[in-house]
Amino acid sequence: MADPLFLTLLSSLEGFRICLTQPGFEKFLVLFVGWVRTAGTHAVTETLVVTGVAGRRHHEAYHRFFSRGTWSPDTFGFWMFTHVQKLLTPDGPIRVAVDDTLAPKKGQHVFGLGNHIDPVRSTVARKIFCFGHCWVVLAVVLPVPLCRCTFALPILFRLYTNKKTCESKGWPYRKKTELAVDLIAIFASWTGQRRVELAVDAGYANETVVKDLPASVVLFGAMRPDAVLTEAPTAPSKHRNGRPRLRGAVLPKPEALAKDDTHPWLTCQADLYGRTTTVHYKTMVAQWYQACGVRLLRIVVVRVDKGRIRLRVFFCTDAKISIRALLEGYAGRWTIEVCFRNLKQLFGFADSSARTKNAVERTAPFVGCMYSLLIVWFF
Numbered sequence: 001m002a003d004p005l006f007l008t009l010l011s012s013l014e015g016f017r018i019c020l021t022q023p024g025f026e027k028f029l030v031l032f033v034g035w036v037r038t039a040g041t042h043a044v045t046e047t048l049v050v051t052g053v054a055g056r057r058h059h060e061a062y063h064r065f066f067s068r069g070t071w072s073p074d075t076f077g078f079w080m081f082t083h084v085q086k087l088l089t090p091d092g093p094i095r096v097a098v099d100d101t102l103a104p105k106k107g108q109h110v111f112g113l114g115n116h117i118d119p120v121r122s123t124v125a126r127k128i129f130c131f132g133h134c135w136v137v138l139a140v141v142l143p144v145p146l147c148r149c150t151f152a153l154p155i156l157f158r159l160y161t162n163k164k165t166c167e168s169k170g171w172p173y174r175k176k177t178e179l180a181v182d183l184i185a186i187f188a189s190w191t192g193q194r195r196v197e198l199a200v201d202a203g204y205a206n207e208t209v210v211k212d213l214p215a216s217v218v219l220f221g222a223m224r225p226d227a228v229l230t231e232a233p234t235a236p237s238k239h240r241n242g243r244p245r246l247r248g249a250v251l252p253k254p255e256a257l258a259k260d261d262t263h264p265w266l267t268c269q270a271d272l273y274g275r276t277t278t279v280h281y282k283t284m285v286a287q288w289y290q291a292c293g294v295r296l297l298r299i300v301v302v303r304v305d306k307g308r309i310r311l312r313v314f315f316c317t318d319a320k321i322s323i324r325a326l327l328e329g330y331a332g333r334w335t336i337e338v339c340f341r342n343l344k345q346l347f348g349f350a351d352s353s354a355r356t357k358n359a360v361e362r363t364a365p366f367v368g369c370m371y372s373l374l375i376v377w378f379f
Helices: 004-019 022-037 044-051 060-067 073-085 163-169 176-191 254-259 323-331 334-346 357-378
Strands: 094-104 114-117 129-143 150-160 196-199 217-223 266-272 275-287 296-303 311-316
Touching: 004 022, 004 073, 004 357, 022 044, 022 060, 022 357, 044 060, 060 357, 073 129, 073 150, 073 176, 073 357, 094 176, 094 334, 114 163, 129 176, 129 334, 129 357, 150 176, 150 334, 150 357, 176 196, 196 323, 217 323, 254 275, 254 296, 254 311, 266 323, 275 323, 296 323, 311 323, 334 357
Parallel strands: 094 196, 196 217
Antiparallel strands: 094 129, 114 129, 129 150, 217 311, 266 275, 275 296, 296 311
């Protein structure tokens, strides 16, 4: 007799039947159970050994699930979001994060490989490069019931290929930020008019992402301390000819505001990274035209009393947001970094030996969505 908890897991997996054929769904169950139970290097053949299918079915049928299957990773992500949505506050905003991660990999015939900067091993003084797949990922940030911990649950993926590889292969080149825009637009189409709070690091807080933000999406990002800020333009004179001004008078840069003693430091309490912290800050409303165009931003300059970086600057595209909500919204971005660590160290995100285009572009999203499903089922 099957364990009751295992039956609830099978019930959760039933939600993916709609985007698979019957034979595909049967292979999906085997791959999911085997992938979760694998303790070492994850691979399709290892899942068959773990589940006892090896020797009864040929492994090629399960490799074809990724290389020739008719299912779409974006459709998988949609049905994964329907599971996640059940645990979200019905009327509250949906918090998401976007970032990229490197999955080290080698192989002469592996699709999409490129030489990328390894952000984990690199420093400011020395850049470390590594061959592998670079994935741009959108994840839903989920507060855990009865706990101060949060999880980032990946649901949408895009494979980034660097410019040199695209030129050598004759492929069209797309920047990471352009891929991120695609993911944000897809997710916004699922949520309708519901408010989406998107947290990104400095690499995605730029014009490419901000100018195409859907109306329902509010962005939380980091800013350079020497960013050029301006006021909103004043009303033009009735006798003035030409194009109306887009920017107003120049305001002090964040680093200058931090040094200005005429504006004292204020304090607030915020729940950051699992603990309540007292934050010393200064704030202003301004334009950051170079990155965010003409829209007004709520900007917060934070004093850091420990470490080498003594000043951090954050912003939100909602100029009316509270300081606490802004700080907590950006801090939620860190959960996606924890997610990347878990995916690689525990769930075999970078272990796959897939080589063809379809297999490469489906295996990593499959692993990410199954990680998300496992967490949702557990809680």
